[in-house]
Amino acid sequence: QVELVESGGGYVQSGASLGLSCTTPGTTFSVLDMAWFRQAPGKEREFVAAIFWKGTSTRLSDAVRGRFRISRDNDKKSLYLQMNNLEPEDTAVYYCAGGIDKYTTGHSSPENYDYWGQGTQVTVSS
DSSP states (O other): OOOBEEEOOEEEETTOOEEEEEEOSSSOGGGOEEEEEEEOTTSOOEEEEEEOTTSSOEEEOTTTTTTEEEEEETTTTEEEEEEOSOOGGGOEEEEEEEETTOTTTTTTOGGGOSEEBOOEEEEEEO
């Protein structure tokens, strides 16, 4: 079992920036494809961004492309999501997720991932 812990959520105004982090105390992080998902009240969990285990390729949803950036540091066993120009529609609980060989086999489907963090709340006011 891989434990993932998110941090960095908060309350910001529209147009602001916020950075999220996801870390693990385990040793398998560097071989995991990683992703960020989000879930707003009353809505299904939604794909935000994914990154290949080597960090050499990323995918972003249409809703966040151009505003968000996903990155990772395997030496620090950490995943990041830099969110710029936030909008009220970005308000949600953000989750990091991980799994082996997920990037090329369905990176945007939450059911494909094996490991999940507890989530961190991001609230954007208008």
